[in-house]
Amino acid sequence: MSWQAVIGLEIHAQLATRSKLFSGASAAYGAEPNTQAAAIDVGLPGTLPVVNDEAVRLAVTLGLAIGARIAPVSVFARKNYFYPDLPKGYQISQYERPVVADGMLAVRLDDDRVIEVRIERAHLEEDAGKSLHDAFSTQTGIDLNRAGVPLLEIVSAPVLHSPAEAVAYLRTMHRLVRWLGICDGNMQEGSFRCDANVSVRRSPQAPLGTRAEIKNVNSFRFVEKAIAYEIERQIRVLESGEAVVQETRLYDAAQDRTRSMRSKESADDYRYFPDPDLPPLAIPPELVASVRASLPELPEARRRRYVEALGLPAQDADQLCADRDTSDYFEAVLAALPGEAKLCANWVLGELAAALNTLGLPIARSPLAPADLALLLRRLREGVISGKQAKDVFAAMIAGEGDADAVIAARGLVQISDEGALLAAIDQVIAAHPAQAAQVRAGQDKVLGFLVGQVMKATGGKANPQRLNALLRTRLDGSGADLPSAS
Amino acid sequence: MSDALDQGLRACVKAAREDGQDVLAAEARRRAAAHGDLNAFIGLDTRTRARAAGAAPLSGVPFAQKDNFCTAGLRTTCASRMLGGFVPPYESAVGERLSAAGAVSIGKTNLDEFAMGSSNETSHYGPVRNPWDLTRVPGGSSGGSAAAVAAGIVPFATGSDTGGSVRQPAAFCGVTGLKPTYGRVSRWGLIAYASSLDCPGVLARSAEDCARVLGVIAGHDPRDATSAARPVEDYLAALDAPLAGLRIGVARPYFGAGVQAGVGAAVQAALAEYERLGARLVEIDLPHAHLAIPAYYVIAPAEASSNLARYDGVRFGHRCAHPRSLEDLYTRSRAEGFGAEVRRRILIGTFALSAGYYDAYYLSAQKARRLIASDFDAAFAQVDLIAGPTAPTTAFALGEKRADPLAMAAADVNTVAVNLAGLPALSIPAGLHAGLPVGLQLIAPAFAEARLLAAAHRFQQATDWHRRRPGDRP
Numbered sequence: 015m016s017w018q019a020v021i022g023l024e025i026h027a028q029l030a031t032r033s034k035l036f037s038g039a040s041a042a043y044g045a046e047p048n049t050q051a052a053a054i055d056v057g058l059p060g061t062l063p064v065v066n067d068e069a070v071r072l073a074v075t076l077g078l079a080i081g082a083r084i085a086p087v088s089v090f091a092r093k094n095y096f097y098p099d100l101p102k103g104y105q106i107s108q109y110e111r112p113v114v115a116d117g118m119l120a121v122r123l124d125d126d127r128v129i130e131v132r133i134e135r136a137h138l139e140e141d142a143g144k145s146l147h148d149a150f151s152t153q154t155g156i157d158l159n160r161a162g163v164p165l166l167e168i169v170s171a172p173v174l175h176s177p178a179e180a181v182a183y184l185r186t187m188h189r190l191v192r193w194l195g196i197c198d199g200n201m202q203e204g205s206f207r208c209d210a211n212v213s214v215r216r217s218p219q220a221p222l223g224t225r226a227e228i229k230n231v232n233s234f235r236f237v238e239k240a241i242a243y244e245i246e247r248q249i250r251v252l253e254s255g256e257a258v259v260q261e262t263r264l265y266d267a268a269q270d271r272t273r274s275m276r277s278k279e280s281a282d283d284y285r286y287f288p289d290p291d292l293p294p295l296a297i298p299p300e301l302v303a304s305v306r307a308s309l310p311e312l313p314e315a316r317r318r319r320y321v322e323a324l325g326l327p328a329q330d331a332d333q334l335c336a337d338r339d340t341s342d343y344f345e346a347v348l349a350a351l352p353g354e355a356k357l358c359a360n361w362v363l364g365e366l367a368a369a370l371n372t373l374g375l376p377i378a379r380s381p382l383a384p385a386d387l388a389l390l391l392r393r394l395r396e397g398v399i400s401g402k403q404a405k406d407v408f409a410a411m412i413a414g415e416g417d418a419d420a421v422i423a424a425r426g427l428v429q430i431s432d433e434g435a436l437l438a439a440i441d442q443v444i445a446a447h448p449a450q451a452a453q454v455r456a457g458q459d460k461v462l463g464f465l466v467g468q469v470m471k472a473t474g475g476k477a478n479p480q481r482l483n484a485l486l487r488t489r490l491d492g493s494g495a496d497l498p499s500a501s
Numbered sequence: 502m503s504d505a506l507d508q509g510l511r512a513c514v515k516a517a518r519e520d521g522q523d524v525l526a527a528e529a530r531r532r533a534a535a536h537g538d539l540n541a542f543i544g545l546d547t548r549t550r551a552r553a554a555g556a557a558p559l560s561g562v563p564f565a566q567k568d569n570f571c572t573a574g575l576r577t578t579c580a581s582r583m584l585g586g587f588v589p590p591y592e593s594a595v596g597e598r599l600s601a602a603g604a605v606s607i608g609k610t611n612l613d614e615f616a617m618g619s620s621n622e623t624s625h626y627g628p629v630r631n632p633w634d635l636t637r638v639p640g641g642s643s644g645g646s647a648a649a650v651a652a653g654i655v656p657f658a659t660g661s662d663t664g665g666s667v668r669q670p671a672a673f674c675g676v677t678g679l680k681p682t683y684g685r686v687s688r689w690g691l692i693a694y695a696s697s698l699d700c701p702g703v704l705a706r707s708a709e710d711c712a713r714v715l716g717v718i719a720g721h722d723p724r725d726a727t728s729a730a731r732p733v734e735d736y737l738a739a740l741d742a743p744l745a746g747l748r749i750g751v752a753r754p755y756f757g758a759g760v761q762a763g764v765g766a767a768v769q770a771a772l773a774e775y776e777r778l779g780a781r782l783v784e785i786d787l788p789h790a791h792l793a794i795p796a797y798y799v800i801a802p803a804e805a806s807s808n809l810a811r812y813d814g815v816r817f818g819h820r821c822a823h824p825r826s827l828e829d830l831y832t833r834s835r836a837e838g839f840g841a842e843v844r845r846r847i848l849i850g851t852f853a854l855s856a857g858y859y860d861a862y863y864l865s866a867q868k869a870r871r872l873i874a875s876d877f878d879a880a881f882a883q884v885d886l887i888a889g890p891t892a893p894t895t896a897f898a899l900g901e902k903r904a905d906p907l908a909m910a911a912a913d914v915n916t917v918a919v920n921l922a923g924l925p926a927l928s929i930p931a932g933l934h935a936g937l938p939v940g941l942q943l944i945a946p947a948f949a950e951a952r953l954l955a956a957a958h959r960f961q962q963a964t965d966w967h968r969r970r971p972g973d974r975p
Contacts, residue, residue, distance in 0.1 A: 053591060057811040059579070059692040060571040060589060064726050092807050094854070096831055103810020156815065285854035287863060290697035290804055292726050 017214045017252075019245045020222055021180045022172035025187055026165045027197040028141070028205040029072045035140045035164035036063030036106060043203045047146070047157035055162040057101035062291050065090070065138075069164040072196040073113050073138050074297060074305045076166060079194055079312055080133050082117030084302050090138075090292040094285040099143035099156050107167075109286040112137035113295065120314055121186045123179065126328075131183050132171040138295075139165050160204075166196070172211065172222065177241040181234050184208055188234075193313050193338040201232050208237055212244045214252065223248070224258040228272055231265050240265035244272050316341055324348075324355040333363050339378045346384030351391055361391060365405065369412045382411055390418035397478050403427050431478040436469075436485050439477065443468045444489065454490050462486065506532070506656055507970075510562060510710045513656050517561025522552065526605040529563035532654040533608055539630050539652060541645040543568045544576055545608040550600060558717060560603030565649045565658040568609035569616055570596055570701075571690040579692050580624035581614045583812050583819045583838030593690025594725070595659055595701045595718045602717040610645030610658060614840045615809065616666055616694040618642050619912040622903055623842040630899070631674060632971040633937055637896040640670030640912075646704045647674035651971060657705035657714055663694050664797050665892075665916025667702035668928035672891035672940020675930045677957065677967060679703045679711040682947045683923035684729035686715075687722030693808040695801035696727075698920040707967050708929060708957035712736035715950060731948065739951035740958040745779035747956060748884040754790035755889030755915050755942075767932030767939040768890045771960070775888070778963055780956075783884050787876045792869040793918035794910055799853045799866035800921070805843075806850030812838060845906070874922040881946045886956055889915055891928035891940030915942060925950045929957045930966040938969070 034041050037054035054061045077084045091109035117133035141163040146155035168187065174180045188206055191197040199206045213225035228244055231237045243265075248258050263272040288294075311319075313335045320331035334344050340362065347358045366387065370380055390411065394404040399422060410421040422428055430436055443465055444451045453461045465486055469477055505516035506528060517525055533542055542565070566572065569579045571589035578584045596606065613623040621629040621644030629644040631637040632652040639648040643660030647670035650658050660667040662680035671678025679702050686701040693699060703714045716736050722728045751772065756765055776782055814820035814834025821837055824830035839847070853862035880887060892912055902908045919926045924944055931941035941960075945953035961967050 056816055058589065058591075058817065059577075059584065059587065059811070060591070060593060060690040062689055062725050064724060094807050094810060096810065096813060098813075098815050098827065101811060101816060103813060104807050283856045285807070285851065285856075285859075287803065287807070287854055287859070290695070290727075291693075 017216060017245075017249050018218050018220075019175055019241075020172045020213050020215065020225075021174040021176075021241060022211040023170045023174070023180060023184060024209040024211070025168040025170075025184070026207040026209075027076075027168060027191050027199075029069050029164040029166055029196055030198055031066055031068045031072065031164055033066060034162035035066050035069050035138065037162055039162065041163045043200075043205070045159055047155065047159060049159065051143075051158035051161060055101065055158055057103075063106060063289075065292060065295060066164060069138060070113070070295065070297065071301070071305060072164075072194075073136060073166050074302060075194050075196050075309065076136055076168070076191065077114035077117065078302070078306050078309055079190060080114075080117030080119050082114045082133060082136070084297055085111055085113055085115065086299075087111070087294045087296050088113040088137075089294050090289040091286045092289045095282050097142065098154060099145045099158070099161070101143065101158060101161055105140060105142060106289055106292070107139035108137035111294075113297070119183065119186060119190070121179070121183045122314075123182050129173075129179060129183075132173055134169045134171050136166050136168045139167055141165050172213075172225075177238040177245070180210065180241050181238045184237055185234060189313055189337060193310065195338075204232070207232060210237065210241055210244075212241055212248070213258070214245055214248045223252075224260050226258065226260065226272070227262045228265055229262055229275065236265060236267050239267075239270055240272055243270060247272065310338070313338070313341070320355070326355055326359055330356075330359045330363060334359060339376065343377050343380070343384050347388045347391070350385055350388035351395070354391065354395065357391055357395070358388075361387060361408075365408050369408075373412075381414070386411060386417055393418050393422065397431055397480070398422065398429055399427055400429060400479060403429075426476075428476065429478040430473050430476045431481050433481070433485065436473075436477060436482055437489070439469050439472045440482075440486055440489050443472060451490060506563075507653050509706050510559070510656055510713050513562045514558070514560060522561035522603075522605070525561055526563040526607055529607045529655050532652070533565075533649070536632075536649075536652050536654055538635065539632060539648045540627050541565075541610055541629050541648040541652070541654070542608045543578055543580060543611050543626050543645070546572065546575055546606040548572070548575055548606075550605065557601070557603030558713065559599065561605065562603065562657075563605045563607045563655050564599060565608050565610045565646060565655045566593075566596060566606055567612055567643050567646050567658065567660050569612060569661055569692045569694075570609075570659055571692065572596060572606065572609065575609070577609065577692070578625070579615045580612045580626055581839065581843065582625045583835075584692075585625075585819065587817060589690070591690060593701075594687035594722050596690065598718050598720075599659075599714075604717075607655065610643070610649055612645055613642035613666075614843050615692070615805070616642040616661055616663055616699075617805070617842050617846055619665070619669060619909050620897070620899075620902065621645065621670070622899065623840055625840060628899055631896045633675065634896065637898055637937070638673065638901075640673035640892070640896060642666040642670075643678075643702075643704060644670045644674075647671055647676055647678065650674070650676045650704045650706065653970065657703060657710055659718075660702045660704050661691055661694075662700050662702045662916075662920065663698045663801060664920050665913045667704060668916050668926060668940065668942060669892045669912060671704050671928040672930075672938065672942075673896035675938030675966075675969060675971070676704050677707055677711055677927060677929050677961075678940075679705075679708075679715060679927040679950075679954070680919065680925060681715060681719065681950055682729070682925040683920075684727050685719050685925070685948065685950065687720075687725040687728045689722055689724040693804075695804040696808060697804060698797075698801055700920065707961050708927065708954045709737070709740060709961070711927065712740055712954045712958070715954070719950075729948070734951045736951050736954050740955050742952070742955040743779065744775065744956065744959045747775075747780040747886065748783050749775055749780050749956075750783050750785035750880050750884035750887040752785050752787045752790065752880070752887055752889055754787055757893075757914075759911055759914065760890055760893040761895065761934065763934030764890050764892075764894060764939050767934055768888075768941055771931035771941045771964075772888060774960065774964060775956075778959060785880045785884060785887065787873075787880060787918070789869065789872040789876050790918060793873055793921060794914055796866040796869035796873065796921060797913070797917040798849070798910060799862045800870065802846040802850030803853045803863050803866075804850065806847045806854065809839075809843070809847055814838075870921045873918050877918075877922045877924060877944075877946075885945075885952060887944040889942055891915060891942040895934050895937035895939060919944055923947060925953055927953055927957055929960060930969065932966055933969065938966075
């Protein structure tokens with residue numbers, strides 16, 4: 015009997031605003047506990063929330079990037095429940111009328127298949143604080159720095175059917191929110207979190223099974239493993255004739271299993287109702303138009319352009335579009351060196367990526383600006399330096415020895431491409447080695463290499479190899495290949 | 502000199518200018534102490550204050566604040582044990598604006614706990630007594646403010662009006678009470694009862710004094726998302742608008758069976774006075790008026806159940822001794838910190854919002870609210886103001902209705918619809934019945950405070966009911 019898994023993901027992306035969703039307090043991560051909690055965040059009596067326009071703008075940005083409907087009017091609602099790190103006794107969220115609805119995200123799987131994942135909604139809500147159980151022996155500490163931090167909850171339809179699909183979707187959304195600059199995507203700090211709703215059914219035509227919700231899994235790998243475990247568990251339960259219980263489960267990474275956290279039978283009744291402190295959130299068409307106008311080229315579109323217009327191999331395009339900084343860097347190098355997409359891609363993904371990896375730096379903090387790399391590649395293309403020399407120059411540039419021209423000059427690396435100088439050296443070598451010259455003339459091409467080596471030796475290795483080869487042939491048989499162009 | 506306190510704001514401003522800024526406040530504090538039997542104050546305001554410019558509109562004028570307006574560095578209790586130790590780090594927008602205008606806060610007035618009540622009997626600090634008759638209630642929930650103004654302690658006081666909490670005590674205590682349009686005055690720093698209904702208001706001697714104070718406290722506040730951005734009118738300059746041609750709507754439902762005969766008679770006499778002054782009375786229909794009380798007693802508790810969830814014993818407010826568990830901390834802190842009426846409304850509101858009941862209660866109430874608002878829209882197509890008794894009775898006896906929440910609710914029957922529709926309204930003294938004040942309520946379209954205040958002012962120029970004092974012999 016074959017089972018079908020049905021998976022929907024709820025992603026909580028922390029929006030990259032300076033201040034909180036409803037107060038002016040800083041939303042930065044990592045401050046001393048309770049130093050970034052304003053009176054509003056603490057829920058002191060008499061305080062009132064005022065919505066952060068920047069958070070709204072970021073929500074609209076995601077909505078447009080996934081082709082969703084932006085609600086002209088959406089409503090903030092209160093989700094009521096008691097918990098020590100929820101200061102007001104309710105969370106301000108959106109319920110019946112979210113700001114973003116009905117989007118679509120194309121997700122490319124490892125086998126290059128593309129699935130379209132429907133996004134049911136994305137809504138704005140405030141985060142809760144943090145309970146610190148470990149710091150105190152018998153008491154619980156409450157840190158309200160996170161309380162009120164803006165989140166965008168992105169809810170996919172239950173259209174994913176394997177752990178691999180779920181993770182591919184999660185990665186694609188992760189890339190998108192970072193690409194758009196609306197979320198830093200840091201999973202360790204909880205800026206990008208995921209709950210997974212998982213159920214199984216006996217066939218794709220069968221009604222949906224009872225689902226379990228796996229809470230707060232904080233890495234791609236664990237999401238995949240948690241879902242895989244949960245699917246197997248549910249199949250096991252059903253095949254043994256029992257029923258899956260609708261409940262919330264936690265993933266225990268150490269034991270690689272999920273375990274029950276609370277059953278929905280004692281489910282909280284959140285008593286949602288529209289927040290009377292906040293008028294309906296109106297999003298004027300002008301705001302939508304302005305966000306649309308400032309939307310960057312999206313990763314999938316860019317990837318397609320790299321393959322179709324620039325002729326890059328799919329693998330290069332994938333790697334370049336893995337994140338916006340890499341792609342933007344490549345774009346900048348290419349802009350300075352039009353028509354050399356493959357060369358630029360090779361260096362960005364090769365030498366540069368390796369060097370940054372060694373240095374432990376992200377590309378956004380690369381010691382080489384795109385213009386620096388472009389200059390080096392230009393000199394390589396012009397034949398000023400050889401490919402091998404270019405790598406040395408690159409290393410020197412990374413080490414801070416100056417730009418390409420400065421390194422080339424300082425090391426005396428300029429190739430001898432000048433015809434007169436090369437011919438003078440060639441003629442001397444031919445005169446010194448008449449036997450070998452005669453062998454080449456007689457058609458023994460292997461010996462050509464010996465003569466090239468001698469010229470190289472005579473020029474201290476600076477002879478432009480392509481030109482040298484061509485000139486040597488011309489000299490020896492008068493019918494050598496055309497001279498390579500210098501540009 | 503100290504007589505200025507009895508003569509209204511213009512006299513007070515003049516006296517303060519001539520005799521010094523501290524004189525009136527000192528006299529007001531003396532009077533507050535002398536009237537201790539009223540139990541009108543929960544605490545006195547002893548904070549030192551920055552001095553406003555001499556030319557500020559209320560320089561040196563003492564006032565009292567209902568104790569649900571946050572005062573920076575000064576205990577703010579909402580008359581609840583829950584907030585017995587709460588010292589806010591910020592001042593309410595209303596308090597800020599009044600201080601900036603030179604007014605001197607002398608104390609925090611008693612109220613029904615969390616402003617939930619119509620008699621001031623639910624206060625943790627004991628009931629306020631009506632200066633006209635110490636055996637009677639002052640009305641509520643702004644009973645302390647109404648009593649303080651009626652007793653001549655302060656020339657004006659702030660109040661909050663969620664279902665009539667400024668107007669009904671104003672009527673019971675024989676003072677003028679203004680509830681502005683929802684959004685006209687910022688709620689920042691006003692501790693919430695029911696956010697969509699709560700409205701800061703003013704209790705004073707006259708419509709003119711209300712106009713003077715409203716001019717100071719009205720205006721947009723970016724800290725309150727429900728605050729209106731429209732410009733503030735010059736209410737004082739508009740006071741002398743003539744009554745000739747003014748159409749006053751008289752709604753049958755406001756003169757229903759529960760209205761005391763003496764109250765009805767006093768109000769009819771006041772309406773006759775309006776006719777004499779040139780206004781035209783027009784009978785109007787408010788077909789959904791009967792839905793106001795049921796809708797209010799769903800919406801207000803629903804919002805309250807959520808607004809009061811923050812009092813959980815974790816961060817501020819009352820915390821029970823030696824909690825054994827989180828559940829125990831919540832349960833006992835809230836059970837000990839809240840009085841019976843607050844607990845009752847939280848339970849009602851929680852029920853009304855619960856899954857399975859939401860549509861039947863909360864949604865139905867919202868529909869009723871829209872019907873009530875459209876009744877007013879239709880009426881204001883025909884008339885400029887709507888008039889009726891503020892409350893169906895004069896002040897009732899302490900304890901008389903305590904055990905009967907439905908009878909208590911009836912005291913708000915004429916006022917709550919105004920909050921549901923977000924309209925401005927005021928109550929002015931319009932007569933006496935058996936030695937107790939009767940209030941006339943005037944209701945205006947949204948943001949027509951200038952019209953409302955002018956109509957009340959004209960009446961007060963022609964009559965002297967607003968000058969009657971407790972202890973005057975009729």
